[in-house]
Amino acid sequence: MVTVILKNSLFIVLLISTGVVWSQKKSDQLQAEQNKLEKKLSTTKSLLDKVKKGTESSLNELKLIENQVKNRELLVRNFDNQIRSAELTISSKADQIQELEKKLIRLKEQYKKLLIYAYKHRNKSAKMMYVFSSSNYFEAVKRTSYLKRLSEIQQKQFKVILQNEKTIHKEIRTIKQEKDHKKQLLEEKIVEKQQIEKDKSAKQLALEKLRKDENSLMAELREQERQKAELKRRIKLAIEKEIAEAEAKAKKEAEKKASLASKNTSSSPAKTTTSATPAKKEVAFTDTKENIALGKSFESNRGKLPWPVSKGSITESYGKNAHPTLPNVYTNNNGVDIGAPKNSQVRAVFDGEVTSVLNIPGAGKVVIIKHGAYRTVYSNLQEAYVSVGDKVSSKQSIGSLLADEEGNLSTSHFEIHQVVEGTVQRINPTLWLAQ
Numbered sequence: 021m022v023t024v025i026l027k028n029s030l031f032i033v034l035l036i037s038t039g040v041v042w043s044q045k046k047s048d049q050l051q052a053e054q055n056k057l058e059k060k061l062s063t064t065k066s067l068l069d070k071v072k073k074g075t076e077s078s079l080n081e082l083k084l085i086e087n088q089v090k091n092r093e094l095l096v097r098n099f100d101n102q103i104r105s106a107e108l109t110i111s112s113k114a115d116q117i118q119e120l121e122k123k124l125i126r127l128k129e130q131y132k133k134l135l136i137y138a139y140k141h142r143n144k145s146a147k148m149m150y151v152f153s154s155s156n157y158f159e160a161v162k163r164t165s166y167l168k169r170l171s172e173i174q175q176k177q178f179k180v181i182l183q184n185e186k187t188i189h190k191e192i193r194t195i196k197q198e199k200d201h202k203k204q205l206l207e208e209k210i211v212e213k214q215q216i217e218k219d220k221s222a223k224q225l226a227l228e229k230l231r232k233d234e235n236s237l238m239a240e241l242r243e244q245e246r247q248k249a250e251l252k253r254r255i256k257l258a259i260e261k262e263i264a265e266a267e268a269k270a271k272k273e274a275e276k277k278a279s280l281a282s283k284n285t286s287s288s289p290a291k292t293t294t295s296a297t298p299a300k301k302e303v304a305f306t307d308t309k310e311n312i313a314l315g316k317s318f319e320s321n322r323g324k325l326p327w328p329v330s331k332g333s334i335t336e337s338y339g340k341n342a343h344p345t346l347p348n349v350y351t352n353n354n355g356v357d358i359g360a361p362k363n364s365q366v367r368a369v370f371d372g373e374v375t376s377v378l379n380i381p382g383a384g385k386v387v388i389i390k391h392g393a394y395r396t397v398y399s400n401l402q403e404a405y406v407s408v409g410d411k412v413s414s415k416q417s418i419g420s421l422l423a424d425e426e427g428n429l430s431t432s433h434f435e436i437h438q439v440v441e442g443t444v445q446r447i448n449p450t451l452w453l454a455q
Contacts (some may be wrong), residue, residue, distance in 0.1 A: 047109075050102045056455075057095045064088050064333045067359050067429060079237075080359055080429050082230065082344045083335040085223040092216045099209040106202040113191045113198075120191075124184045230345045237346060245351065247382035251433075252354055255397055258376040258388055259437060259444050267442075315392015318370050325369040325452050326415055328398055328434045332360035335431065338448040355397065355435030356449045362430050365417045366398050369434075369453070374410045374418075383433070384422045395444075397435035 064087050230237065336357040343349040368389055375395070376388040385401040389412060401419040412418060421430035436447040 046105055047102070050098060050105060054095065054098050054102070057091055057098060060091050060333065061088065061095065063331055064091065066331075067333055067361065078424075079230065079344060080335060080424060080431070082223065082226045084333060084359060085219055085226060086344065087333050087335070089216060089219045089223065092212050092219065096209055096212050096216070099205045099212070103202050103205050103209075106198045106205070109198050110195050110202075113195050117188055117191050117195075120184055120188050124181065124188070127181050127184065227345055241343065241346070241349070241351070243382070247380075248352075248354065251380055251383045251386070251399060254378055254380055255386070255388065255435070255437070256444060258378060259395055259439070262375045262388075262390070263439060263442060263444075311390070311392045313392070314371065315394055318372075318391040318394050321370065322452050324454050326367070327358065327453055328366050328369055328396075329358055329360040329364045329421075329432045330367070331364070332358040332432065334450070335359040338450055354446055355433055356453075358432040358434065360421060360430050360432055362421075362423050362428060363402065364421050364430050364432070366401060366419045366421060366432060367415045367417050368398075368412045369396055370414050372396070372412055374406045374408055374412060377404050377406065377408055385419060387418050389418075393439050394447075395437040395439070397433075397437065399433040399435075400431055 064084055067084055334356055336351070336353050338353055338356050341351050341353060343351060366387075370389075370391050372389040372391040374387060375390045376386070378386040378388075380386055380399070383399045385404045386397065386399040387401065387404050387406060389396050389398075398418060400422050402422040404419040406412060406418045421432055423430055434449055436449045436452055438445050438447055
């Protein structure tokens with residue numbers, strides 16, 4: 021019977037431990053998400069402070085405020101999840117404590133009976149008489165074993181009671197901690213909701229100021245779209261030129277090898293018969309083993325690449341974006357735009373080789389880096405620290421950003437392209453950068 025009680029008690033302790041591990045893992049995930057969101061909010065706030073030093077409202081300010089609102093709403097949602105998780109933990113642990121307390125009452129009742137029995141038979145001579153009164157030797161051995169087992173059970177019962185009491189006290193402390201944590205989250209949630217309302221008011225104010233000069237905004241938008249088209253054209257030409265040069269080099273090397281093989285064949289005395297000149301074959305370009313390996317390594321880092329700037333906030337996403345102030349007006353982004361502190365350093369997101377350094381009016385200098393079949397593009401640079409043919413490593417500075425027209429912020433434009441069978445395809449950088 022006691023063995024069954026011991027097994028049940030150990031099962032409860034194991035069940036509680038498993039629940040604690042799962043609950044802790046979920047809590048850790050939510051806390052990590054909260055830390056990321058708070059870091060994003062801190063970065064965006066720092067950038068907003070720089071932008072607000074200007075006298076006029078700008079689109080960058082509006083985009084950064086939108087980021088603040090979005091991240092604060094995500095943070096409030098995170099708080100909600102953490103509060104729900106805390107409530108589930110409290111409820112679960114309350115049930116576990118109740119079950120443990122029931123078990124503890126039964127254990128103590130049984131232990132009490134064992135103590136009474138031990139008290140009644142506390143006299144050593146009584147125990148000896150119990151053994152000596154056996155009808156034969158084997159019965160005496162059996163009675164001696166019984167008395168020894170009874171003593172062991174008594175000790176184990178006492179340890180199980182202590183263990184259960186210790187577990188109950190631990191769970192009560194955990195409940196208190198969860199309640200305190202829940203209270204703190206509720207307070208933080210109220211603060212964040214108040215801040216969201218402030219951010220929305222600031223956004224509305226900036227929006228109204230910008231809408232007063234719609235004609236100027238339209239003209240600015242047309243100029244930006246022209247610059248984007250030119251940037252797209254020049255990047256495409258640069259990558260296609262690089263591929264063509266690589267294919268021409270590969271073809272030349274193949275023809276040289278074929279020529280040497282032909283000379284060796286003609287100089288051989290065993291083959292003097294005339295034969296038709298073989299027709300030239302087109303040589304398909306194949307990348308080197310090193311570049312193929314680099315491309316595979318780049319591909320395996322999808323979603324883990326560092327940002328092209330050490331600190332920043334995405335102000336325009338990849339693809340189709342609604343204009344923040346002009347109704348029914350959309351822009352198309354071939355990469356992502358990242359608002360960063362003025363004149364920030366731009367860094368390579370992965371090991372590779374610089375294949376192009378361009379100078380494009382309106383987009384500043386542009387650096388293209390090859391990573392096997394992939395190309396990363398960094399534009400809006402004031403200065404480029406690298407040249408064609410340079411080998412670069414991950415997070416190495418390759419240039420500095422131009423200051424925006426407002427003068428208090430810079431924007432990093434970043435793209436990723438993939439070369440597939442000689443054609444260049446754009447890829448959404450957001451899916452490749454670490455979040």
